[in-house]
Amino acid sequence: MPLYKTITVNEQTSLAIWKVEESEDDLWKGIELTTHCQNRFNGMKSELHRRAFLSIRHLLAKYGYEDVDLVYDEKGKPHLKDGNFISITHSHNFTGIIISTAEEVGIDIEMQRDKILRIANKFTQFEEYRTLANTAAVIRKLTIVWGAKESLYKIYGHKGLSFLHHINVKDFMFDNNKTTAQIIFEGKSSMYGIRFLEFENFTCVYATRDNE
Numbered sequence: 390m391p392l393y394k395t396i397t398v399n400e401q402t403s404l405a406i407w408k409v410e411e412s413e414d415d416l417w418k419g420i421e422l423t424t425h426c427q428n429r430f431n432g433m434k435s436e437l438h439r440r441a442f443l444s445i446r447h448l449l450a451k452y453g454y455e456d457v458d459l460v461y462d463e464k465g466k467p468h469l470k471d472g473n474f475i476s477i478t479h480s481h482n483f484t485g486i487i488i489s490t491a492e493e494v495g496i497d498i499e500m501q502r503d504k505i506l507r508i509a510n511k512f513t514q515f516e517e518y519r520t521l522a523n524t525a526a527v528i529r530k531l532t533i534v535w536g537a538k539e540s541l542y543k544i545y546g547h548k549g550l551s552f553l554h555h556i557n558v559k560d561f562m563f564d565n566n567k568t569t570a571q572i573i574f575e576g577k578s579s580m581y582g583i584r585f586l587e588f589e590n591f592t593c594v595y596a597t598r599d600n601e
């Protein structure tokens with residue numbers, strides 16, 4: 390089973406990424422879904438989506454959890470019944486989860502695509518990135534910024550939180566693999582740590598309250 394990567398973020402927090410290569414039948418092995426998740430699964434038209442969904446249950450198993458340990462709130466945000474924190478992502482054939490015993494966490498995996506150039510001005514001050522050496526670098530950078538904002542949205546989850554106006558991702562060097570972000574919303578400011586990694590034309594970004 391292709392567990393692709395695991396990262397220990399700190400003593401309380403770690404993440405795991407799966408590369409979905411198995412058939413749907415193989416991914417069913419050892420997995421049982423709650424009625425809620427089985428119903429969702431039955432409604433998934435894309436086979437890749439179903440395989441991704443099942444692969445996430447294998448990632449949960451890596452941390453000793455089963456589907457039954459997971460509940461979704463009315464916004465679709467996943468929670469662990471034991472009070473630990475979780476965030477989930479899937480993009481094409483990669484899936485990931487981040488789990489923390491201590492703090493809210495968010496994760497996002499995105500494929501690096503040209504399309505992001507067209508939507509950039511909707512979620513960031515695009516001008517800042519024009520100085521980069523080439524278009525490929527701009528796409529990489531924008532994908533990281535987008536992933537950071539998606540990860541933060543998954544933590545913060547307030548209706549009305551605007552990627553463009555309320556979340557600011559501090560500029561960063563690719564080699565540092567990390568940056569910070571600030572959310573200023575309804576008169577309150579909060580800082581988050583952002584870390585990222587890139588593999589096979591995908592970008593994985595995760596956010597934690599620990600911004601060291």
Ligand SMILES: CC(C)(COP(=O)(O)OP(=O)(O)OC[C@H]1O[C@@H](n2cnc3c(N)ncnc32)[C@H](O)[C@@H]1OP(=O)(O)O)[C@@H](O)C(=O)NCCC(=O)NCCS
Pocket residue numbers: 442464465466467476477478479480496497498511512539542543544546550551552553
């Ligand atoms: C909910 C949202 C964050 C999901 O992100 P996505 O990139 O579409 O998809 P991902 O695969 O990365 O994440 C999906 C997972 O997020 C989780 N999720 C769904 N809703 C969530 C929420 N409200 N809060 C936290 N996590 C959520 C779920 O675990 C879901 O997977 P699962 O249902 O299979 O368990 C996204 O659709 C969204 O609403 N983003 C904000 C939109 C926005 O403001 N855009 C502004 C653009 S300018």
